[in-house]
Amino acid sequence: MRITAWISFVLNVAIIATGGTVRLTGSGLGCSDWPVCTPGSLVPTPELGIHGVIEFTNRTISGPLLLAAIAVFVLSWRLRSRTGRRDLRAISAVVLGLVVAQALVGAFVVWFHLNANLVGFHYVASLVLVCVTAAFLVRMYEPPLPRERAVPKGFAITTHITTFVMAITVVFGVLTTGAGPHSGDAAIVRDGFDAELLSHVHAWPGYAALTLTLVLVAWSVARRLRPMRWSLALLAVLVVQILVGVYQARNGLPPVAVGVHMVLASLTAATMTVVVLRLKRPAALAS
Incomplete structure (x- = not known):
């Protein structure tokens, strides 16, 4: 579980980096729709150029990010069954919920054509996810005892x-x-x-x-x-x-x-x- 938890943390940092790249290269509408890239195409078409590739790359990371969050949650649930650790299960549930919510916020960002307030909220949510996954790592290395x-x-x-x-x-x-x-x-x-x-x-x-x-x-x-x-x-x-x-x-x-x-x-x-x-x-x- 430790490796999976670290992967989850790294991916949450990575998606901030790729999201920043989308914004800083003017690729925010490289894919004009969601969950598909453009109406009728899941992936970027050649006409979209590099902006479509950059935006789609950022979206692609969401898949492994979700899978890592699910894996950590399942492993935490199994660990709780064996050891009674409720803290890790609770934190992993928060991470999973935030990952799903973050994906939905990303959809609204596209649908509302990069509204500045939504984009800002999208970043803050990612930052919170990094903090929560960091908290999971800290608690994972400590025994389940009263503090x-x-x-x-x-x-x-x-x-x-x-x-x-x-x-x-x-x-x-x-x-x-x-x-x-x-x-x-x-x-x-x-x-x-x-x-x-x-x-x-x-x-x-x-x-x-x-x-x-x-x-x-x-x-x-x-x-x-x-x-x-x-x-x-x-x-x-x-x-x-x-x-x-x-x-x-x-x-x-x-x-x-x-x-x-x-x-x-x-x-x-x-x-x-x-x-x-x-x-x-x-x-x-x-x-």
Whole structure:
């Protein structure tokens, strides 16, 4: 089951990368219909060119993604029957439900011709899936025992505040992208917000999250707390994410940098998820 769970996580990150490629290459309507590519053709026709291939490739990943989610759910169900582990079954059910819902959202994105708000929601749903699959991986490697807090209360509160600030950063990042030039198709109308203003608003909670993460790192290193290694990992990926964000803002939003920024946002959120889960430990492992 471990290999399958890792495949599920990787595919959820990969579909963000391919979805970003669709948007950043103007291939959002490379396939003009759903679930078929065009009326009368399941696959892209030669007339659609490279845009059809890019959009169809993104759709194709949805198949293995769904199969992986089903496989993890079935394996978790069988494991629960043998060991009584309900947590993994519950998380896998959430993943499966979100994968199906995400596919339906993707259909509406096409039917409504890349509505900026729907596209933004589509990305957020993918990011949530990455976080939930990361949570599954964390719990999979821990014994099914009662859990207890493993850090000082103040550290736990600071961690949750950091999570909230990062969520705000993501929301404003989605709004900023929705107002920017990369709509997925040249004819698509954006969401009407001022992209330049939103880019500055998006940066403020990002820097606040960096400051809070530095606090978590210093605190966890000084006290040798359970989330220490993952706090350091969070700091590393967040610093890279901010550097990429600054680079893209100062260089006219080059598509490759924007795509990297999108993928890094999901990995940052996933790492934050692991830090949160490390606030507790199985009771039997308490020192």
